[in-house]
Amino acid sequence: MSAVPTHETARAAAPEPFSPALRRAIAVIMIGASLSFLDSTIVNVALDTVAADLAVPLTDVQWTVTAYLLAFGAVIPVTSWAAQRLGAARLYTVALLVFTLGSACCALSQNIGQLVASRAVQGLGGGAIVPVGTIIWTRMADRAQMARVMSMVGIPIVLAPMIGPTIGGLLVDGAGWQSIFWINIPLGLIGALLAQRLLPRGGGSDAGPLDVPGLLLAAGGLVGLTYGLADIGTRAGATPRSIGVLVGAAVFLTVFVVRSLRVPHPLLDMRLYANRLFSAAALTMFSLGVALFGGMILLPLYFQIVRGEDVVSTGLLLIPSGVGALAANRLAAPLTDKLGGGTTALLGGVVAAVCTIPFVFLTADTPYPLLATAMAARGAGIGLSLTPVMTSAYRTLPPEKIRDATPQLNVLQRVGGSIGTAVLTIVLSHRLAGRTRPSGRAEAFGTTFAWVIAAAVMAIVPTVLLFVTERAQRASSTSSKEHS
Incomplete structure (x- = not known):
């Protein structure tokens, strides 16, 4: 493994300016990253309005949040293999289009079942956007530029929980709850078009066989962990169901880690x-x-x-x-x-x-x-x-x-x-x-x-x-x- 550069070395060398290709990649990926993180929080302010409009209890509407988080967690483990197999830029574009499709389906939903299913589709795209975008960024930047690149990554991570409720509240008050999904569509399509034109077009490579057992264990564990914690948060306390789900998730993830250390081509x-x-x-x-x-x-x-x-x-x-x-x-x-x-x-x-x-x-x-x-x-x-x-x-x-x-x-x-x-x-x-x-x-x-x-x-x-x-x-x- 190469030696870790010292901070004295980094200080001695003048900062290298970002290449035009890296600047373009940062601009494109920031679109998708912002949409992905914002949609983790922006929907929260619309829950009461959705419940009243669709005439369902608030406990049912909470599933629109949970479904997004579950799909988000389930897709993350496979992003490394898929990025190598399909090419990171191609996978990023597909993820952004899936997110945009899910947003359109959310806006068109006529009942709570359709909305929950659409949010799951949205989460599948949103969960892949950030890790794949980070893979693209970090491949294009050298070590001396890494801190500045990561500061760009940190912007949507830090700001989304703070500005998401404000944006969501303004949209819901002004144009109805569907608007929080409609706004994603032009931004998502623009982001996908720019990704197709501006991101490096490296093709896929031999990623080896997909570790299906590892994927099932990791996805199952993360989904269970997300669901159990969300259930505790929603009910403001642990229940036998949430405890059982969390124990099962811990077992899945433990087996995943032990197995990954023993097989030749683990998922992670x-x-x-x-x-x-x-x-x-x-x-x-x-x-x-x-x-x-x-x-x-x-x-x-x-x-x-x-x-x-x-x-x-x-x-x-x-x-x-x-x-x-x-x-x-x-x-x-x-x-x-x-x-x-x-x-x-x-x-x-x-x-x-x-x-x-x-x-x-x-x-x-x-x-x-x-x-x-x-x-x-x-x-x-x-x-x-x-x-x-x-x-x-x-x-x-x-x-x-x-x-x-x-x-x-x-x-x-x-x-x-x-x-x-x-x-x-x-x-x-x-x-x-x-x-x-x-x-x-x-x-x-x-x-x-x-x-x-x-x-x-x-x-x-x-x-x-x-x-x-x-x-x-x-x-x-x-x-x-x-x-x-």
């Missing part, structure tokens, strides 16, 4: 975790998903439940979080090149944890300027954390291994966010029980934010591991050069 290469730096980065990615993305659900609920704001107003009030995250995301790439991924991620994690403290003291009338300042600072911590972790993970791997690493990192981040969301939903529901006054409800949110701080502190631990591992590898690389 689990041997990547023998690389200590990649393992540290992967663990950090999962932990950040638990602490950061799980915590994102609380503030929108606070504004609606405690302060009585509507969806659109809530989205506008959350803008400082997005501004802080976007500003820090722009700083993350140069800081990663200068300080190293572990140091930058550790800094971001500490900022996110410290800036969550003010939310523990929420009241029903906490001044908004104070909230806005804390939201911007916490958003900066989030934006400063993700890019360095992804950069460290990809920099340590040979280019041919990136296609195996990409779906695994996507899964870890998604699962971490789902776990964080499920746990915080349970805590919040228990704290809100029996509280009807705004002051009591605000106190419930403050207590729940204490759990967010605990999760954020726990997420700092793997960033320390990443920091220490990077330092050890840099020292080893320097020592090898001195003795050569």
Whole structure:
């Protein structure tokens, strides 16, 4: 395996400008990535409207969210094999067209069954877009450019949970719930056309036989894990069904990992975790998903439940979080090149944890300027954390291994966010029980934010591991050069 470049080396060399081909690829793939991540959150604000329009209970409409997430999780494991077999650019175009077709079917749905099925189709396309797009980006960028490329990847990841509800609320209020799907169609078709014209047209290659047993185990495990966590979040507590599904999912995934280490052509290469730096980065990615993305659900609920704001107003009030995250995301790439991924991620994690403290003291009338300042600072911590972790993970791997690493990192981040969301939903529901006054409800949110701080502190631990591992590898690389 090639040596990991030191941050001193990266600092000494002037940053290489992106090639025209890489710039075109970034522009094209950002379209699909934004659509995929936005559709994970934008539908949430339309659930009540859909339930009323289709005359079905809200519990049935929740399946439109669950179906998307289940299909999303099921397709990710096969993206590595399919990208090699069909060609990454071709698969990206197909995924975007499937997503667009699913969006059209959603908009045309006349009953809840059609809508749920259409959301599953949409999820199959959306689940493949981001990992395949990342494969294309990372193949075209060299190691010195990796941090800047990953900062572009981080934009839709960070912003989607923050701006999705706002966009969804504006569309639902102005043009009905179907509009949140109609808007995807022109954007998806434009993205597919640009992908066909601008992405590198490398053909497929011999990917070996598809590991069907591995696919069934991985997809079954991820679907079960997603469903179990979603069920816990929806019911605000564990049930025998959700526990049984989660146990079954754990068995599937355990068998998948053990089997993948023994067969010659596994669906995903689990041997990547023998690389200590990649393992540290992967663990950090999962932990950040638990602490950061799980915590994102609380503030929108606070504004609606405690302060009585509507969806659109809530989205506008959350803008400082997005501004802080976007500003820090722009700083993350140069800081990663200068300080190293572990140091930058550790800094971001500490900022996110410290800036969550003010939310523990929420009241029903906490001044908004104070909230806005804390939201911007916490958003900066989030934006400063993700890019360095992804950069460290990809920099340590040979280019041919990136296609195996990409779906695994996507899964870890998604699962971490789902776990964080499920746990915080349970805590919040228990704290809100029996509280009807705004002051009591605000106190419930403050207590729940204490759990967010605990999760954020726990997420700092793997960033320390990443920091220490990077330092050890840099020292080893320097020592090898001195003795050569």
